[in-house]
Amino acid sequence: MIKFVLMVNRQGQTRLSRYYQPVELRRRAAMEADVVRGCLYRKKEECSFVEYKDFKLVYRHYASLYVVVGITESENELSVYELVHNFVEILDKYFSRVSELDIMFNMDKVHIILDEMIQNGHVVETNHTRILAPLTALDTLAHS
Amino acid sequence: MSPTVRLQEMIRVIRSARTQGEERGVIQRECATIRAQFRQADNGGRSHNLAKLLYVHMLGYPAHFGQMECVRLIASPRYNEKRVGYLGAMMLLDENQDASLLITNSIKNDLAHSSQYVQSLALCTLACMGSAEMCRDLAPEIDRLLRASSSYIKKKATLCAVHIVRKVPELGELFTPAARALLAEKNHGVLHGAVILITELCERNAQTLVQFREVVPELVHIMRGLVTSGYSPEHTVAGISDPFLQVRILRLLRILGRNNDTASDAMNDLLAQVATNTDSSKTAGSAVLYETVLTVMDIKSESGLRVLAVNILGRFLLNNDRNIRYISMTSLQKIVSTDHNAVQRHRGTIVDCLKDQDASVKRRALELSLALVSAINIRSMMKELLLFLSTCPPELKSHAASGIFNAAERYAPSQRWHIDTILHVLITAGGDVRDETVPNLIQLITNASQLHCYTVHKLYRALVADISQQPLVQVACWCIGEYGDSLLQGECEETEPVQVTEDDILDALETVLQSHMSSPATRGFALTATMKLSTRITENVDRIRSIVSIYGSCMDVELQQRAVEYNALFKKYDHMRAAVLEKMPVMDRSSLGQTNGESGGGVVQEMEPTKPKQEMMVAPQPASQVCDLLDLLSGPDEPSHPGSTLGTGSATLGPASLMTGSAGGDLLDLLGGLELTPTPMPATAPAAVTVYDKSGVVLKLSCERPLDASQTITLTATNTGDHDITSLTLQAAVPKNVQLQMKAPSGDSLPARSSALVTQTVLLNNPNKVSLKMRVRLSYTSQGSTFQDTVQIDSFPTPGL
Numbered sequence: 001m002i003k004f005v006l007m008v009n010r011q012g013q014t015r016l017s018r019y020y021q022p023v024e025l026r027r028r029a030a031m032e033a034d035v036v037r038g039c040l041y042r043k044k045e046e047c048s049f050v051e052y053k054d055f056k057l058v059y060r061h062y063a064s065l066y067v068v069v070g071i072t073e074s075e076n077e078l079s080v081y082e083l084v085h086n087f088v089e090i091l092d093k094y095f096s097r098v099s100e101l102d103i104m105f106n107m108d109k110v111h112i113i114l115d116e117m118i119q120n121g122h123v124v125e126t127n128h129t130r131i132l133a134p135l136t137a138l139d140t141l142a143h144s
Numbered sequence: 145m146s147p148t149v150r151l152q153e154m155i156r157v158i159r160s161a162r163t164q165g166e167e168r169g170v171i172q173r174e175c176a177t178i179r180a181q182f183r184q185a186d187n188g189g190r191s192h193n194l195a196k197l198l199y200v201h202m203l204g205y206p207a208h209f210g211q212m213e214c215v216r217l218i219a220s221p222r223y224n225e226k227r228v229g230y231l232g233a234m235m236l237l238d239e240n241q242d243a244s245l246l247i248t249n250s251i252k253n254d255l256a257h258s259s260q261y262v263q264s265l266a267l268c269t270l271a272c273m274g275s276a277e278m279c280r281d282l283a284p285e286i287d288r289l290l291r292a293s294s295s296y297i298k299k300k301a302t303l304c305a306v307h308i309v310r311k312v313p314e315l316g317e318l319f320t321p322a323a324r325a326l327l328a329e330k331n332h333g334v335l336h337g338a339v340i341l342i343t344e345l346c347e348r349n350a351q352t353l354v355q356f357r358e359v360v361p362e363l364v365h366i367m368r369g370l371v372t373s374g375y376s377p378e379h380t381v382a383g384i385s386d387p388f389l390q391v392r393i394l395r396l397l398r399i400l401g402r403n404n405d406t407a408s409d410a411m412n413d414l415l416a417q418v419a420t421n422t423d424s425s426k427t428a429g430s431a432v433l434y435e436t437v438l439t440v441m442d443i444k445s446e447s448g449l450r451v452l453a454v455n456i457l458g459r460f461l462l463n464n465d466r467n468i469r470y471i472s473m474t475s476l477q478k479i480v481s482t483d484h485n486a487v488q489r490h491r492g493t494i495v496d497c498l499k500d501q502d503a504s505v506k507r508r509a510l511e512l513s514l515a516l517v518s519a520i521n522i523r524s525m526m527k528e529l530l531l532f533l534s535t536c537p538p539e540l541k542s543h544a545a546s547g548i549f550n551a552a553e554r555y556a557p558s559q560r561w562h563i564d565t566i567l568h569v570l571i572t573a574g575g576d577v578r579d580e581t582v583p584n585l586i587q588l589i590t591n592a593s594q595l596h597c598y599t600v601h602k603l604y605r606a607l608v609a610d611i612s613q614q615p616l617v618q619v620a621c622w623c624i625g626e627y628g629d630s631l632l633q634g635e636c637e638e639t640e641p642v643q644v645t646e647d648d649i650l651d652a653l654e655t656v657l658q659s660h661m662s663s664p665a666t667r668g669f670a671l672t673a674t675m676k677l678s679t680r681i682t683e684n685v686d687r688i689r690s691i692v693s694i695y696g697s698c699m700d701v702e703l704q705q706r707a708v709e710y711n712a713l714f715k716k717y718d719h720m721r722a723a724v725l726e727k728m729p730v731m732d733r734s735s736l737g738q739t740n741g742e743s744g745g746g747v748v749q750e751m752e753p754t755k756p757k758q759e760m761m762v763a764p765q766p767a768s769q770v771c772d773l774l775d776l777l778s779g780p781d782e783p784s785h786p787g788s789t790l791g792t793g794s795a796t797l798g799p800a801s802l803m804t805g806s807a808g809g810d811l812l813d814l815l816g817g818l819e820l821t822p823t824p825m826p827a828t829a830p831a832a833v834t835v836y837d838k839s840g841v842v843l844k845l846s847c848e849r850p851l852d853a854s855q856t857i858t859l860t861a862t863n864t865g866d867h868d869i870t871s872l873t874l875q876a877a878v879p880k881n882v883q884l885q886m887k888a889p890s891g892d893s894l895p896a897r898s899s900a901l902v903t904q905t906v907l908l909n910n911p912n913k914v915s916l917k918m919r920v921r922l923s924y925t926s927q928g929s930t931f932q933d934t935v936q937i938d939s940f941p942t943p944g945l
Contacts, residue, residue, distance in 0.1 A: 014202060014203070014204075016202075017202055020272075022238045022273075025201075025204070025206065028204065029204040043501075046466070046501075046502045046503065046504065047466040047467045047469070047470045047502055047504060047505065048467050049467060049470060049471075049504075050504075051504075076391050076395075076431055076434060076435050076438075077467075077471065078427055078430055078431035078434055078467070078468070078471060079387065079388060079391045079431045079435070081427060081431070081467065082381060082387060082388070082427055082428050082431055083388065086381065104155060105151075105152045105155060107151070107195075107198075107199060107202075108151075108195055108198075108227075108228065108231065111231055112227075115268055119268060119271055119272075119300065119303045119304075120271040120272060120303050120304075120306060120307050122303055122306065122337075122340050123336060123388055123392075124299055124300065124303055124333060124336070124337065125299060125333040125336075126332075126333075126336075126379070126381075126386070126388050127332070127333070127378050127379060129378075130296075130333065133296075134261055134264070137261070138223075138261075141223075
């Protein structure tokens with residue numbers, strides 16, 4: 001299962017964090033910094049899977065943001081790699097050419113999208129239209 | 145007004161803070177405002193405040209005062225506020241907080257709400273942080289939702305059910321029929337959730353697993369549909385139709401097919417179809433193939449299928465994408481023990497990956513290569529491995545070196561090759577090899593008696609070239625000391641002989657002695673070698689004498705002791721010098737496996753091959769002059785000098801020959817060889833358990849009372865060995881929450897081979913009834929040096945057994 005999803009920028013600032021297994025607040029900051037350090041300093045030739053403590057990290061680099069997903073041993077890394085790409089594609093579709101600022105300023109909407117996609121550490125839905133349906137409904141409600 | 149506007153303002157303000165302190169100040173001010181606003185009556189801005197609070201929480205600041213506000217917002221009728229309230233609940237609350245109980249009722253009401261979005265919010269929150277009680281309360285509701293509602297709700301309800309099953313495994317039976325029915329759904333989201341639910345149910349309960357084996361045909365049908373269907377805009381990712389679902393189904397099939405022939409048979413065709421039809425040019429396809437390979441390896445598949453799977457992995461190895469290379473090597477490593485031959489076919493590619501840029505790929509390639517070494521390919525593999533060793537990153541060097549040694553030891557085609565290989569490793573990566581390499585190598589050289597000449601020439605050359613690699617220098621010094629006469633003779637069949645004079649050799653050794661790069665151990669080796677040469681060379685004995693006497697006043701205690709004793713050898717016991725410094729006998733490899741590393745700390749790292757003391761002690765000679773000499777040279781780190789008389793003499797005695805063997809092999813444990821005749825000690829108490837038995841020291845443990853909160857434990861130590869043990873101390877450590885009190889021991893010395901015992905009582909108080917473990921450290925002095933050992937006791941005997 002997926003343990004957490006993080007989006008961090010190159011300076012190490014967290015732009016989005018969602019934990020699917022409870023982690024104490026104090027330890028979160030330290031762990032996030034550690035994880036990010038592990039991923040940020042990898043060179044281009046190195047692969048996207050890192051073994052960290054007793055679980056695995058899958059990270060992908062998009063412009064100024066790193067999306068890092070922590071997964072347990074039993075999960076298929078390539079599948080999660082694809083999932084991350086799927087998530088970013090959906091964000092792209094919703095925000096039309098998403099950027100780091102979009103994510104920062106619309107955090108609650110990003111959370112809604114993430115919740116539609118991943119629930120309780122497992123994938124719920126991967127279809128773009130279906131994930132964005134409740135959000136577009138909310139938007140039309142808000143506008144009207 | 146949506147909550148984001150005010151949030152955006154705050155984010156802008158926080159971003160504009162230039163330092164950490166400024167940011168902290170801004171956030172504290174905001175938090176104070178938010179707190180004040182929470183205390184006020186309901187105004188329109190509640191959801192904004194909570195949204196701001198959640199942002200602050202994400203940055204890492206405490207936000208616990210928002211918990212009650214979450215509860216209030218969840219109960220509100222407006223969707224906006226509910227939404228933020230539930231998000232807050234998921235982020236700020238968990239089952240340990242009291243406030244989480246308060247939202248149970250709200251969740252229950254919302255699960256029955258008319259709007260499916262509200263229902264979904266409730267489901268999501270329950271799945272995220274539902275406690276066991278909440279789950280039990282709401283399980284029937286979830287079951288109802290699983291059966292009759294829109295597919296949007298069904299898929300969320302299934303994942304909620306997964307969470308419930310995790311929290312309260314007994315409720316699994318409640319969901320089993322519903323899960324079964326859900327497999328017939330068309331909607332992929334629901335199908336996905338259903339597969340996950342079934343996976344969870346099967347993992348928890350073995351009977352459910354047996355039940356669900358019947359759905360294997362259904363799953364196979366679904367998979368087949370996915371694989372053969374054409375393009376469908378809804379689910380296709382890079383040409384593969386819903387790879388996420390495929391991966392999930394494959395994993396479930398793996399769990400169902402494990403250890404079961406019928407289920408595995410039903411899947412064989414499907415797996416072959418998936419393996420051949422899936423396009424692996426994009427990552428999505430590779431993900432599906434990877435999962436297929438894992439499944440094939442895990443179930444009882446036919447051999448053709450297994451070969452197909454290994455070939456897929458081999459193909460992955462050639463892929464340009466390093467992620468895929470890494471994945472394939474991880475999988476190959478798991479199967480190399482079972483399907484060795486199939487993996488051997490891809491050995492060439494694996495060896496090529498040793499040259500990859502990525503450090504993790506290199507590590508995997510190294511481990512795989514080491515696993516693939518066999519008697520047939522040893523020469524070519526070793527060439528590659530040695531090449532790798534010279535270019536590999538430093539963190540892998542020691543692992544590579546020890547792997548090479550193991551491989552060389554097992555499959556060496558000839559002794560000369562073996563020695564060559566070890567020398568090569570020492571020259572390239574000398575600093576990273578493990579400590580026992582030096583004695584191993586020395587023993588190997590001694591055993592290869594026809595190669596002495598060759599070895600010493602090679603080592604001399606290496607020594608002259610570079611004295612920074614400590615293990616190499618140590619071995620070289622030892623060899624020159626032993627076989628210096630072959631070196632001086634200047635002729636050798638196997639390699640180009642070096643023309644040296646005695647002065648040259650002594651120069652080399654002196655350089656080692658004086659160099660600041662040499663460690664104290666190396667200096668010891670060099671000094672001993674110099675001393676040994678005094679019998680092998682003819683002209684420069686005076687020079688040796690002067691070197692030795694200089695070191696008589698050296699600052700290093702070790703060297704000083706040696707030098708003083710060698711001086712004594714020159715002066716008082718000159719008649720014995722030749723006998724003492726004779727060549728070493730061939731050592732037996734039998735007990736090389738034992739490495740008790742704990743005795744005597746670093747002192748015993750001298751790794752001199754033979755411990756003459758043991759040989760002396762076995763044949764309890766009356767106080768002869770030689771014995772006196774050896775008593776004078778006390779301590780385990782003495783130069784090896786089994787006088788030829790005693791050496792051969794002991795070889796005739798039956799047990800003593802065993803002594804030579806074990807003494808030779810086990811360098812770090814002086815008393816290890818003496819375990820030949822273990823005298824069974826009578827149990828001191830009916831429930832005594834032997835927890836430690838090494839080097840002749842036997843430690844027994846007995847409990848006086850049944851295992852309840854406080855008990856008395858007696859530790860009894862006896863000595864079955866041949867040497868007196870003095871200053872025996874026992875220390876104990878227990879886990880936290882257990883109190884320990886050690887009483888004074890009855891004594892601290894154990895004469896050799898006696899039935900005398902030392903008892904020590906330990907009182908333990910275990911109020912929390914934690915599982916009792918104890919770690920005992922013994923330290924004692926024997927034959928003039930101290931030993932320490934630690935033993936962990938995990939289970940305590942109950943008296944009366």
